[in-house]
Amino acid sequence: QVQLQESGPGLVKPSQTLSLTCTVSGGSISSGGYYWSWIRQHPGKGLEWIGYIYYSGSTYYNPSLKSRVTISVDTSKNQFSLKLSSVTAADTAVYYCARGYGSSWEYYFDYWGQGTLVTVSS
């Protein structure tokens, strides 16, 4: 059974960089065929896809966030990470990591982490 677990600071100051890591267990990121994704949910709101990384390192980001997002992968640790720069209060959200299943152009999310709340505040 694949499991994902987010970790990182729960509080980030405005203008700084939000950094989160997702640790995958029960399966290898390097096995291929999956699109390791970050998704966020603003308090009381819907879901917003942020981007994905493939085990090879190729990435694809939501155009609305692309200028501020970097997703990286560490296959030796079976982890992938999110960096979101120049954060504002509008970036306060629960951040989920998830496994995308399908192809690089069309995928759904079959496994999710439990989510971690990140608050942007001074």
Next chain:
Amino acid sequence: EIVLTQSPGTLSLSPGERATLSCRASQSVSSSYLAWYQQKPGQAPRLLIYGASSRATGIPDRFSGSGSGTDFTLTISRLEPEDFAVYYCQQYGSSPTFGQGTKVEIK
């Protein structure tokens, strides 16, 4: 970007009743690449349906999905107490998007 509009916003029903949730896309969703998720308070979304009508592993058969093109439906044939939650649709595209959700609440 494909915009998904879910209706109704809230559905008030009693256990045992049938729930019908709608998801309408702003443009045709290719190859029925649409998924449905269930989310309970404080939990991550759980995949229910993919490919518009295929149930994910372990999902009870009271959940069914249908539709194609721009109109999709999630049906819960008989509501169980654990089914009261928020449901989201998602289109697969290169930049996946989600609907705003339908809350199924106890009447």
